[in-house]
Amino acid sequence: MSSSAAQNAAPTIEAHGLTKQYGSEKKGLVHALAGLDLVAPAGQVTAILGPNGAGKTTFVKAVATLLRPDSGTLRVAGIDAIANPEQVRRVIGLAGQTAAVEPALTGRENLVMIARLFGHTASAAKGAAEAVLAEIHLEEDADRAVKGYSGGMRRRLDLGASLVGSPRILLLDEPTTGLDPRTRIELWESIRSLVAGGTDVLLTTQYLEEADQLADHVVIIDHGRVIATGTPTELKSQAGLDVVEVRVQHGSDLSAVAEILAPLGHEAPHLDEPARRVAVPVAAGTEALAAAVRLISERGIALDDIGLRRPTLDEVFLSLTGTGAPE
Amino acid sequence: MSRNAGMLASITPPSNPPTSWATASTYAGRTVRQFVRTPQLLIVNAVTSVMFLLIFRFVFGGAIQTGSVAYVDFLIPALAAVSGLFSTGAVGVAEDSETGMFDRMRSLPVPRGAVLLGRSLADTALITWGTFVTLVVGVLVGFRIHGGALGAVVALALCITFAAALSWLQIFLGLISGSAQAAQGIGFSVFPLIFVSSAYVPVESMPSWLQPFAENQPVTAMVGSVRALVLGGDTEALLGHSTTWFVVRALAWSVFILVLFATLSTRKFTKL
Numbered sequence: 001m002s003s004s005a006a007q008n009a010a011p012t013i014e015a016h017g018l019t020k021q022y023g024s025e026k027k028g029l030v031h032a033l034a035g036l037d038l039v040a041p042a043g044q045v046t047a048i049l050g051p052n053g054a055g056k057t058t059f060v061k062a063v064a065t066l067l068r069p070d071s072g073t074l075r076v077a078g079i080d081a082i083a084n085p086e087q088v089r090r091v092i093g094l095a096g097q098t099a100a101v102e103p104a105l106t107g108r109e110n111l112v113m114i115a116r117l118f119g120h121t122a123s124a125a126k127g128a129a130e131a132v133l134a135e136i137h138l139e140e141d142a143d144r145a146v147k148g149y150s151g152g153m154r155r156r157l158d159l160g161a162s163l164v165g166s167p168r169i170l171l172l173d174e175p176t177t178g179l180d181p182r183t184r185i186e187l188w189e190s191i192r193s194l195v196a197g198g199t200d201v202l203l204t205t206q207y208l209e210e211a212d213q214l215a216d217h218v219v220i221i222d223h224g225r226v227i228a229t230g231t232p233t234e235l236k237s238q239a240g241l242d243v244v245e246v247r248v249q250h251g252s253d254l255s256a257v258a259e260i261l262a263p264l265g266h267e268a269p270h271l272d273e274p275a276r277r278v279a280v281p282v283a284a285g286t287e288a289l290a291a292a293v294r295l296i297s298e299r300g301i302a303l304d305d306i307g308l309r310r311p312t313l314d315e316v317f318l319s320l321t322g323t324g325a326p327e
Numbered sequence: 328m329s330r331n332a333g334m335l336a337s338i339t340p341p342s343n344p345p346t347s348w349a350t351a352s353t354y355a356g357r358t359v360r361q362f363v364r365t366p367q368l369l370i371v372n373a374v375t376s377v378m379f380l381l382i383f384r385f386v387f388g389g390a391i392q393t394g395s396v397a398y399v400d401f402l403i404p405a406l407a408a409v410s411g412l413f414s415t416g417a418v419g420v421a422e423d424s425e426t427g428m429f430d431r432m433r434s435l436p437v438p439r440g441a442v443l444l445g446r447s448l449a450d451t452a453l454i455t456w457g458t459f460v461t462l463v464v465g466v467l468v469g470f471r472i473h474g475g476a477l478g479a480v481v482a483l484a485l486c487i488t489f490a491a492a493l494s495w496l497q498i499f500l501g502l503i504s505g506s507a508q509a510a511q512g513i514g515f516s517v518f519p520l521i522f523v524s525s526a527y528v529p530v531e532s533m534p535s536w537l538q539p540f541a542e543n544q545p546v547t548a549m550v551g552s553v554r555a556l557v558l559g560g561d562t563e564a565l566l567g568h569s570t571t572w573f574v575v576r577a578l579a580w581s582v583f584i585l586v587l588f589a590t591l592s593t594r595k596f597t598k599l
Contacts, residue, residue, distance in 0.1 A: 064434045086436065090344060094434040100427035104361040116353045117435045119341030131334045145364065161431070166338040171434075197335055 010078035012169055012200045013040040013063055018072035019224075020058055032058040033069065034224035040217065045191075045201040047215035049208065055224035056204035057098060060173045063202065064094045077168055090119075093162030096173030096204075100158070103147035107138050107157050110146060111164050118165030128164040136160040136190055152183030156190055163194070170194065172203040176210060188213055208310070212236075220320065228320050236310075242285035243309050244292050247277045249302040254278060260295045264288045276304070344436035347444070354432070354445030355452075358419070362453055368415070372453055373460040376413040380406050380461060383527055384468050391528050396562055400473065403465035404553040405526035408486055409546055410457035411493030412517045416450040420501025421510035429596070439597040443498055447589070450494035451487065458486050474559035482556035485577060489549050492581040495588035502595050525566075526550050545580035552577040 020033040032055050040046035048056050061067045063076055065085035074081040076088045101110045108129050115125035133139045136156040146154060155175060162170055175191065176184040191214055195201055205211055211218045212232040220228040220235070228235060244264070246257055251273065258269045258278050265280035265288075272279070282288035289308045296303065345353070362368050380402065383391075388398040423429050423446075432442045462470075472479050496517070504510035523537060524530075524546035530538055541547060551566050551573035566573070 061430075064430075066430055066433050086344075089434060089436040090340075092434065094431060098427050099431040099434065102357055102361060102428065104364040105357060109357075109360070113353055113357050114431070114435070117345055117350060117432070117437050119344045119349075119436060121341075124339070124341070128338045131337050134334045163335060164338065165435075166335065166340040194335070199335075 010042065010075070011039050012042050012044075012046070012077060013038065013202060014073075014075040015039075015059070015062075016073045018059070018062065018074060019070045020055075020062065020067065021070055031224050033062070033072075035072070036221065036224060036226060038219055038221075038226055038229075040200075040202055040219075042200060043198075044216040045195050045203065045214050046217045046219065047211035048202070048204045048219050048221055049206070049211045050204075050221040051206060054222045056221065057173055058224070059221075060094075060096075060171050060202070060204055061098060063088075064092060064098070064171055065089055066098070090165075091168045092171055093165060093167035093169070094171045094173070095158045095162035096171075096175045097177060098173045099162070101146055101154060101161060104145060106143050106145055107149070107153075107160075108133065108142040110157060111160055114161045115164035120164070125164070128166070132160040132163050135163065135193070150183075151179060152186060155179060155183070155187055159187070159190060163199075168200060170199050170201045172201060174204055174206065177206065184210075242282055242288075243279050244282050244285075244289050245277060245279045245305075245307055245309055246292065246296070246303060247275070247305040249276075249304050251276050253301045256299065257296060257301060260299065261292060264291055344438075347438045347441040350437040350441035351445035351448060354442050355448040356445075358446060358449035359452055361419075362449070362456075368419075368453075369456065372413070372415055373457050376406055376410050376457055376461055377464050379413075379527075380464055381468070387527070392532070393529060396558060397469070399465070399469045400471065400558060401554070402527065403461065403470040404482070404557045405524075405550040406461045406465070407458045407482075408489060408549045408553045409521055409524075409526055410461055410486075411454040411490045411497070412521050412546070414450065414454045414457060414493070414497055415511075415514065416446075416453070416494055416497030417501035417504060417510040417514050418507050419450070420446060420498050421504045421507040424502065425507055433596075440593045443589075443592055443596055446498055447491065447494045450497060451491045454490035454494060455487055458483075458490070472557050474555075474557050478556040478559065481574075482553045485549070485552055485556070485574065485581075488581045489577065492584040492588075495585055495592060499588040499592045499595075502592055520544060520546050524550060545577070545584065548573055548576035548580050 015036055015038045018033045018036040019031070022030040022032055036055065036059060048059065050056050058067070062069050062074060063081065065081055065088050068082060077091045079087045079091070081088045102113070105113065111129035111132055112125045115128040116122070120128055133142050136159060138153065138156060138160065141149065141153060146157060149157065159172070159175065172191070176187050179187065188210070191201065203214065215232065218230060218232055218235055219226055244261065246261065248254055248257055254271060254273060254276060258271055261269045261278060261280045265282055267281050269278050269280040285308050293306060296306070383402055384399055388402065391398055393401040433439060500513045501510050504513050523541050524544060525541065526546055530541045530547065533541055551568065552570070555562060555566055555570040555573055
């Protein structure tokens with residue numbers, strides 16, 4: 001599927017026992033990375049999923065050679081990133097919340113600038129900018145100043161800026177955080193077409209759905225450690241069960257509905273009294289939903305809403321760690 | 328999708344990383360374009376200096392004794408010399424750091440020190456712009472060059488050299504400030520250098536305990552040089568030292584400031 005996978009059998013990224021501390025003994029240490037072990041296979045999209053403060057950005061910064069880990073080993077495209085950061089910088093492209101585009105320049109000028117800084121000659125830089133503009137569908141707005149761009153256009157340009165050097169590995173740090181759903185889907189399309197073109201991608205995200213949409217390989221991290229890895233399907237069957245959620249019309253029916261749902265659930269139902277809502281994780285989603293609808297209507301309980309939904313990140317964390325996602 | 332993949336496939340990865348000069352000139356080019364296309368930046372950089380110029384020229388000037396030299400001729404060369412201390416270079420550097428621009432630069436295969444060199448070149452140009460605005464406004468309010476053309480050219484060259492040194496000071500302040508807002512505050516920390524000097528008032532009018540500092544600090548050396556060069560040899564008596572005495576000191580200070588802050592800044596920026 002991917003040409004770079006065939007050429008380069010070494011894993012895209014290989015980290016072992018990676019640690020990084022911030023702060024001081026006095027003011028309190030933050031273990032941003034606490035012995036992280038992670039292998040991102042070549043020819044795949046790897047997503048690092050975790051809540052704020054889990055260590056995602058610290059890890060991306062270590063891979064991008066923006067910071068040096070305190071201990072552990074880190075290889076990027078087979079290169080020792082701690083001993084030879086200059087060589088790593090020649091094969092990576094960085095985009096997302098840790099990188100920026102210049103608002104005062106046009107889209108094209110931004111791309112030409114970054115292309116020059118990758119080492120392209122002036123004419124090659126122009127050509128690379130042109131090719132990237134076509135790829136990210138910004139040709140029409142290429143000669144407008146970026147300060148007039150929408151949030152989505154800026155992110156696409158940011159993504160494009162990481163591509164002008166034709167990197168083997170693309171690092172995307174929360175590429176869609178803060179975007180509206182429509183723009184997020186557009187950006188996913190851009191990322192998918194890159195992947196189809198054979199670029200290896202490491203992305204971080206807070207959204208389970210994003211990892212699900214884009215990644216072949218998902219790594220869930222928390223407190224600087226890996227707590228689960230696998231394909232999105234594996235992780236969902238392992239941890240993120242579907243959830244049957246019911247909203248009753250009268251708060252007094254809440255406990256009766258919870259009793260009905262309890263035998264269908266994988267875990268005890270979760271009651272949210274102010275919202276008059278009961279949620280329960282279930283193993284066989286559609287069957288459980290049908291059973292719930294039948295049992296509740298037999299009892300004649302009036303409902304506002306009943307439905308099946310994907311687990312939220314918080315619920316995945318609950319299942320994997322026994323605690324909620326930390327703030 | 329295959330069409331898109333084809334588009335990107337047309338890009339050949341560069342065989343060599345960029346040279347220091349390509350890096351510095353590219354980054355300087357971006358920064359200069361940022362100035363030129365953000366009128367607020369150009370105006371803010373000149374406005375503080377011009378405001379002080381007008382206040383001292385018209386409000387305080389009448390009360391300050393500068394002997395045989397008209398106060399406007401005393402004041403303008405000084406302001407032209409110190410416009411680097413009014414520059415917002417530190418804020419720009421802090422912004423590049425806050426927005427992620429520096430992180431992007433540091434992720435690229437560039438010689439990292441060259442990024443700051445580019446920043447310094449652009450900031451030097453911006454400071455020189457401030458000097459230019461000061462001179463134009465100065466001429467409008469009565470300033471005239473009394474020395475020869477050669478003196479004026481040497482004075483301008485000296486101003487640009489000092490500007491380059493101060494651009495590195497500003498870069499350093501921007502790098503250690505942590506945020507653009509903090510950088511703005513730290514920027515004011517250089518004001519004592521401007522005021523406790525011969526820039527606005529003769530050093531002899533200060534209390535005696537303050538005079539040794541005022542007499543020997545870089546701004547006084549710089550200001551004295553530019554005055555002596557622009558106003559002509561007659562003013563040496565008024566200034567208390569020969570033109571050479573001032574110029575040698577101003578150059579020594581410039582080199583010292585440049586080397587010190589370029590080293591500190593580069594070390595901070597290139598460190599992993």
